[in-house]
Amino acid sequence: MPFVTSPSVPRRLRCPAFWFGVLLMVLGHGLRGAEPEKDRAARFHDLSLLVAPNLPCTWPAPNWPLFQIGHYRKLGPLSAYNSDVLTIDGNTGTQLDFPPHSIPLPDSGLPNAGPFGKAFSDKIPAWQFVGEACVIDCRDLLDAAPKGRSPLIKKDHVIAWEKKHRSLGPGDVVLFYSGYNDRYYRPFPAGRRFLADPLNGLAPGWPGPDPECMEYLAERKVMTVGIDSASMGPIPDLAEPTHIAGLKHGMIWTEGAQGLGQLPATGAFYCCIGPKHTGGAYTEARAFAVTGPMAEKLIASARKKNVVDLSVSLSSDLPVWWPGAGAGENRHPYMKVLFAFTPRLGHAHDTHILDSHTGTHLVPPAYALPPPTPLPSGERGRGEGRFDNGDYEPEVRGWLAEYVKKHGPRGTSDVTTEKVPLDQTCGRARVIDVRPLLGTTDKNNWPASPEITAAFIQRYEKQHGELKAGDIVVFRSDWSDRHLKPFPQGEACMADPLRGKSEGWPAPGADAILYLADQGIRCVATDGPTLGGVDPKRALGTYWALGGKGMVGVEYLTNVVNLPEGATFLFAAVKIRGCHGGPGRALGLY
Numbered sequence: 181m182p183f184v185t186s187p188s189v190p191r192r193l194r195c196p197a198f199w200f201g202v203l204l205m206v207l208g209h210g211l212r213g214a215e216p217e218k219d220r221a222a223r224f225h226d227l228s229l230l231v232a233p234n235l236p237c238t239w240p241a242p243n244w245p246l247f248q249i250g251h252y253r254k255l256g257p258l259s260a261y262n263s264d265v266l267t268i269d270g271n272t273g274t275q276l277d278f279p280p281h282s283i284p285l286p287d288s289g290l291p292n293a294g295p296f297g298k299a300f301s302d303k304i305p306a307w308q309f310v311g312e313a314c315v316i317d318c319r320d321l322l323d324a325a326p327k328g329r330s331p332l333i334k335k336d337h338v339i340a341w342e343k344k345h346r347s348l349g350p351g352d353v354v355l356f357y358s359g360y361n362d363r364y365y366r367p368f369p370a371g372r373r374f375l376a377d378p379l380n381g382l383a384p385g386w387p388g389p390d391p392e393c394m395e396y397l398a399e400r401k402v403m404t405v406g407i408d409s410a411s412m413g414p415i416p417d418l419a420e421p422t423h424i425a426g427l428k429h430g431m432i433w434t435e436g437a438q439g440l441g442q443l444p445a446t447g448a449f450y451c452c453i454g455p456k457h458t459g460g461a462y463t464e465a466r467a468f469a470v471t472g473p474m475a476e477k478l479i480a481s482a483r484k485k486n487v488v489d490l491s492v493s494l495s496s497d498l499p500v501w502w503p504g505a506g507a508g509e510n511r512h513p514y515m516k517v518l519f520a521f522t523p524r525l526g527h528a529h530d531t532h533i534l535d536s537h538t539g540t541h542l543v544p545p546a547y548a549l550p551p552p553t554p555l556p557s558g559e560r561g562r563g564e565g566r567f568d569n570g571d572y573e574p575e576v577r578g579w580l581a582e583y584v585k586k587h588g589p590r591g592t593s594d595v596t597t598e599k600v601p602l603d604q605t606c607g608r609a610r611v612i613d614v615r616p617l618l619g620t621t622d623k624n625n626w627p628a629s630p631e632i633t634a635a636f637i638q639r640y641e642k643q644h645g646e647l648k649a650g651d652i653v654v655f656r657s658d659w660s661d662r663h664l665k666p667f668p669q670g671e672a673c674m675a676d677p678l679r680g681k682s683e684g685w686p687a688p689g690a691d692a693i694l695y696l697a698d699q700g701i702r703c704v705a706t707d708g709p710t711l712g713g714v715d716p717k718r719a720l721g722t723y724w725a726l727g728g729k730g731m732v733g734v735e736y737l738t739n740v741v742n743l744p745e746g747a748t749f750l751f752a753a754v755k756i757r758g759c760h761g762g763p764g765r766a767l768g769l770y
Contacts (some may be wrong), residue, residue, distance in 0.1 A: 196271055200434050218444040222474035224602040227408075227467040229274040229365055229454045232757040234369035240379065240440070245531045247272050249756060252512070256571045260720050261548050262760040265512045266570050267396075269531035270301075270462030273560045273755065274436040276454050277412065277521045278304060280461040280525070282423040290421030290527045301460030306489035308403055308432055310482040311353040312336075313450035313469055315443050316341045318358045321387040328381030330414030333389040335396040345445050348400040351483035353450045357440035360409040365438065375410050388414035389519045391425035398429040406434035406467065407451065439468045444471070449478040453752055453765035454642035455514075455539060457532065458495040466752035466764060468602050471751045478748060481769040488747070489639040490707075490766035492542040492664055494532075499663075499670035500539045500736070502709075505627065505678040511535040536597075536761030542753040543711065544600050545593035547760045548723035552592040575756035583724055587690060591728030597762035598733055598755050604702050609749040609768060611740065612640045615656050621683050629677070629713030644745065649700025652749040659685040659708045660738040676715045687713030693725035705734035705749070705766070734766060743768040 214539060231237045231247060238247050242344045253263035270276070279296035286295050293583040321331040333356055339469035342348060377383040386409030395407060405412070405426065410424070412433055413419025426433065431672030434452040456466030470478060479488065481642060494500050494611060496514050512535040518528040537543070564681055569580060583590060615628035632655060663673035677684035688696075696704060704711060704726070709731045711726070713720025734751045743749070747770035753762030 184606045196236050221601070222460050222470050223604065225439065225442045225469040225471065226602055226755070227439050227442075227469060228274040228465075228755045229361065229436050230598060230757055231268070231464070231642070233365045236238065236365065236368065236376070237273040238375040240376045241520075244271075245269060245517070245519065248467060249759065251645050251758070251760070255529045255550055255567050257573045260320070260572065260576050261723070262546060263511060264536040264758075264760055264764075266536055266756070266759075267531060267533050268464055268754075270454075270457065270464055270530070271433075272464045274434065274438075274452070274465050274467050275302075275462055276452055276465045277423070277427065277433050277435060278429040278460070279430055279432070280460070282420060282525070284525050286743060287298070292424050292428065292524055294428055296428060298637070299430060299464050299641040301406065301454075301457045302493045304476065305433060306487040307482060307485035308417050309453050309767065310449070310451045310487060311351050311404055312446065312479045312482070313355055313443050313448040314341070314345070314348060314352045315355045315357050315440055315445050315448075318356050318387050322358050322360060322363070322624070327383055328378060328385065328416055330388045330418070330606065332414055332418070333387055333391045333393055338393060339398055341445075342390060345457055348397070348402055350401040351479070352396055352401070352402055353406060353433060354402050355437065355440050355443070355450065356405075357389065357405040357463050357548060359441065360386045360405040360718055361436065361438040361707050362408065364440070380414060385415040386410055388412060388418070390418055391416065391421045394422055394426035394431075398426065398431065398760045403429075403431055404433065404614045405431060406437050406450070408437045408440045409435070411435050434465065434467050438674055443469055449482070451750060451752070451767070454494050454754060455757045455763040456489075457763060458493045458531075464754045466753060466754055467540070469518075469604060474624070474748075478701065478769055481748070486770045488739060488768040488770070490743060490768055492660055492736055492737055492738045493765075494539045495533075497666045497670075499667070499675070503536050503675045503678065504539065511537065514538050519545070525746050530688045534763065536756075536763065538735045538761075538763055540601065540764060540766055542597055542605065542751070542762035543723070544597050544734060544760065545724065545730055545732065547597040547682045547725035548720065549591055549593040549727040551594045574721070577620055583690070583721050586674065587725065590724045593730070596757070597753050598761040600753070602752060603671035604732055604752075605652070605734060605751040607650045607703070608648075609654050609745065609747045610644070610647055610651045611654045611656050611743055611744055612637060613655050617686045618657065619683065623683075625683060626680040626682070627678055627714040629688070629715060630686045630716075631713075631718070632688040633684050634692045637692060637695060645702055647696070647699040651701060653696060653701050653704045654684065654737070654740060654743065654749065655688070655704070655706040656740040656743075657686045657706070657708055657710070658741060660736060661707070661741065664738060667769070674709050684714035685709065687711055688717055690721035690725040693722055694729065697725070697729040697731060701731070703734065704734050705737055705751070707737040707740045709765060710735050737766055744770045
């Protein structure tokens with residue numbers, strides 16, 4: 181291409197040296213992989229298994245409920261949203277074990293009972309979910325045992341790692357890396373090699389630590405451990421002794437991690453979090469790590485235990501699911517279903533049936549948007565992928581027409597939970613106090629929520645500085661802190677505002693969401709039950725704006741009063757394929 185020589189062009193654009201410099205910058209940018217600024221500062225590594233019915237994500241015991249997802253709310257005349265009902269237990273996919281998994285209640289009189297028998301999912305301190313990843317390479321043990329038996333990770337493996345790297349101690353998360361899940365977690369029928377075949381004695385088991393190894397980690401004050409195999413317990417006869425050896429000390433651990441080979445031996449920040457089931461001995465979870473300059477800061481916060489839990493507890497006597505404004509408008513309630521009573525523990529295992537927008541949860545773009553490309557007419561019936569705006573009920577069609585006239589096309593999306601990148605829901609917290617809006621609606625106009633406007637957000641920016649791309653905007657109303665109470669008091673949280681008996685929680689309108697999108701914000705969170713509020717028309721506009729801009733929401737936080745401005749906000753949802761919500765957990769590190 182010839183250089184520009186026209187005198188009407190600015191002098192610097194006529195200079196060959198200028199264009200040579202531009203060429204060097206372009207080439208250099210390409211050599212760096214065109215990474216955005218945030219990616220250069222912090223790289224997020226997803227270490228979680230995908231959960232889906234055709235994958236070996238469920239423990240294959242004959243009395244164990246299988247994972248199920250049902251798309252029971254679909255865009256159409258009966259719903260303006262997509263949502264799912266999940267049947268899922270805490271031993272599904274990537275998971276967290278807590279002490280009561282193997283330790284009975286202290287006053288039970290059962291063998292191995294101890295004080296940590298009360299350390300359920302909702303009682304674990306937030307700092308224990310995070311720390312510095314210490315990756316112990318055990319790949320030499322993969323398949324190094326007879327069929328039906330696990331090769332053992334011994335105390336000597338840990339000591340050898342310490343001699344090579346450094347001594348282990350408080351704040352470290354020991355991760356046993358064998359590559360087992362990377363190799364064997366596959367769709368059925370090949371997926372039988374993951375769990376069923378070893379348990380049936382048809383293939384070697386997964387590597388696992390023996391009890392002496394766990395006791396050694398406890399001596400080192402390591403309180404969090406992880407493994408990239410199906411279980412921390414070796415088969416056939418050491419699974420329970422290994423669990424007891426670690427959990428009796430108050431340890432928690434990740435089972436079912438994957439991709440640990442992405443991490444350095446030390447220096448990465450590790451986090452594994454999952455829904456906060458009340459009385460849960462384990463929970464389905466999401467594991468991830470952070471490398472780069474951000475990791476050092478997060479590790480320092482973890483070691484100081486400067487970690488805030490921002491998640492509501494899940495229980496069937498709490499208002500953690502959408503009750504609807506009237507009969508027949510509710511979502512599936514949160515249910516705990518007991519099975520497989522275990523005499524040595526004195527309690528049963530449990531699974532949960534819940535809507536994917538229960539408790540603290542993710543709102544992906546596909547929640548309120550149809551897929552981008554309708555399927556051919558003969559491929560599936562309506563409701564199975566095809567959607568036309570005429571499928572909405574007449575009132576919603578009218579709302580859509582108003583929305584398009586004011587804001588432009590609504591947009592489409594196929595981004596469900598598993599497609600949302602972790603770095604979109606993690607970043608610097610910008611806490612906007614919306615409590616001054618409480619009490620500002622006219623009682624005669626209820627049901628109504630105070631509107632968080634773009635102007636309100638701009639006033640915050642004048643006081644605290646402009647919002648930046650990568651920030652996580654968190655609206656603080658203290659709503660859940662005040663109203664998340666057992667029924668019947670819990671009616672004040674959602675049911676009463678939805679039915680016009682009281683004012684709703686503050687919520688942003690579409691204009692505010694579009695303003696945030698212009699500022700580069702990709703995730704908005706709230707400690708109210710929803711970002712939409714109680715007015716159905718305005719709520720739908722809010723979700724159309726979010727999804728249309730590729731933004732996500734995190735709804736139903738709590739304890740935001742203890743989240744400092746500028747702290748690091750972390751949220752991760754369980755990695756469920758095709759999910760239009762996603763129960764998860766949120767933390768703040770400062």
